[in-house]
Amino acid sequence: MAAKVTPAVNAAKAAGLSFRLLEYDYDPSADAIGLHAAAALGLDPAVVYKTLIAEIDGKRLVCAVIPAAARLDLKALAARAGGKRADLADPAAAERSSGFLVGGISPLGQRRPLPTFLDDAAAALPEIVVNGGRRGLQIALAPGDLARATRATVCPITAG
Structure with a gap:
């Protein structure tokens, strides 16, 4: 496996967060990266969260962190986010903004920190797992710590 030092890991350390690093063999052909990570790590998919970059009103990017499933x-x-319309951002724009490759985008340590929205389902969990800033690396931490470190708004943002 590659080095465990990423901007996301460095951001978690700098924020004084208590966290664990989890590694797995990333499969670029997997349809659902978050679900693949959960299966590879033997975790309940409900605790594995994916990071999505979205564009609001065709003008500005935001970060959404939601359960993998x-x-x-x-x-x-x-x-x-105070807009009328949201669409998933173009992958190239997401990579440019975050500094991470798609499949490795973390809510922590982004090149340009974006307004972050964490799905409120996380609040009921003692620990969630988010991308660690590279494909195959995950960070397990308390959702409240993630919210504080990213200044996230915790709110319902998943489709029922």
Whole structure:
């Protein structure tokens, strides 16, 4: 496995967060990266969260962190972000903004920190797992710590 030092790991350390690193063999052909990570790590998919970059009103990017098995509610995200419309960002734009490759985008340590929205389902969990800043690396931490470190708004943003 590659080195465990990423901007996301460095950001977690700098914020004084208590966290664990988890590694798995990334499969670029997997349809659902978060679900693949959960299976590879032997974790309940409900605790593994994916990081999505979305564009609000075609103008600005935001970061959404939702359970791996869930679908992002674009209308709810747009409303929470103060916009009318949200779409998933172009992968190249997401990579440029975050500094991470798709499949390795973390809510922590982004090149340009984006307004972050964490699905409120996380609040009921003692620990969640998010991408660690490279494909095959995950960070397990308390959802409240993630919210504080990213200044996330905790709100319902998944489609029921």
